[in-house]
Amino acid sequence: MENLLPVLMACGIVLTAFMVFMAFSGPDQAKIQSRRLSEMKDRHAGSGSAMIEAQMRRAINNRLGGTKMDGLAAQFLPRPEMLKARIKRTGKSWTMSQYGTASLAIAFVFGGLVILKGAPLALGLLIGVLTGLAIPHMAVNFLIKRRITQFNVRFPDAIDLLVRGLRAGLPISETLGVVSNELPGPVGEEFSAVVDKMRIGRTMDAALQETADKIGTPEFQFFCITLAIQRETGGNLSETLSNLSEVLRKRAQMKLKIKAMSSESKASAYIVGVLPFAVFGLIYSISPDYMGGFFSEPRLIVAGIGGLVWMSIGAGIMAKMVSFEI
Known part of the structure; x- marks a missing residue:
């Protein structure tokens, strides 16, 4: 057993270093250049079938893009689509391979430390697996909660800025751009994403609903529902948003009171x-x-x-x- 421990630790260190290298190494530059040349040829070909093929290839490349280990990590990690959505909610530019590599590294470190302390091999493997799964999951949860809290704190200010822009005579699309430029943090980032989607042809309702699904907060869902109802029924949008801002502030105050109690x-x-x-x-x-x-x-x-x-x-x-x- 004592002779086997150094071998296991050395194999774990080598495997972790290899996974870290593969996770953080970028895609093959030759393949990128070849793909770009093919896209340029298709873009200037002029035929409709070539343009459709180029769009399909671009969509597939965007879907499969990332580092070399992303596809392998998606096969072994449970529910990769849900995990990818959770990582996006943190606001970080992490990939699936980086998440999987961090989990493996944590599992090797904690499991190896427990085994070196004299614990049985089965206990070390169990603790390594549990810590490798739990610590990254808890870290992602912490980052999501912190970002959502920052968003909810500044979101009423964003609605007030929208109200002032609407009362000044600006259309709702331009007021969204003003909010994305004026407010820092998660609020500005999410509104900037909404504006970018609208610039490439998405409707405002679809862009807002995608952002609401990504954030997953009731506050932003209230905002989307308010705009959708006002678009169908009409009325004073600035007054409606002003009432929504007041409701959200009272909701935040109630949350703080319950937290204190x-x-x-x-x-x-x-x-x-x-x-x-x-x-x-x-x-x-x-x-x-x-x-x-x-x-x-x-x-x-x-x-x-x-x-x-x-x-x-x-x-x-x-x-x-x-x-x-x-």
Whole structure:
């Protein structure tokens, strides 16, 4: 076992370095130049079939674009389309291959550290897999929540800017461009994406709905529904948006009030949920032989699995008790 550990660690390091190189290496430049020459020939060919073929090739290239490891990562990662949508919601220009490489690197590091500490090989592999899946997932969730929070904080200001532009006599399409230029952060980025889609021929409703699906916040869905209803029924759009801005501000205030009132319950739930695992980890780090029976004794293994199941059920119940939807 001791002779096998250095070999496993060396193989893991070599594999991780290879995956990092393949993930961050760009596509083949020769293939890019060949594709561009083919597109230029098709663009200037003049025949309708050649133009259609060029458009289809461009669409396929855009769909399959990315690094060399993107296709391989999409095959092994679960639900790649949903994962790709979640990565887009973070606002980062990450690829599937980079996400998969980060997961593998974290799994090798934590699993190797646990095995080098003297833990059984099965436990090291289990901890490596769990950390490799959990840490990138939690990081993406954190970035999504932070970006959505930043968006919701500035979104009422964007609506107020739209109201002022409409009252000044500007059309809604130009006021969207003003918002994209004046407001920084996620609000300006998303409105800039809407304006770009409208410039290439998409309707405003379709562009807004795509952005709403990407962001996934009720606030922006309210905005899209308000514009759609006003477009069909008519009325004073500036007054409607002004009322929507006031509603969104009151909604944000209610969220902050609920967060303040439930903070004590959330802290208690976090402490109760983390305490058993923290105590187990501390005792195991101090005296591995004392807690080692949970990985070798059948009765203790069954007891440990039962405890994990009940702790998971309790943590889920406490999470539901302290979560509030507005």
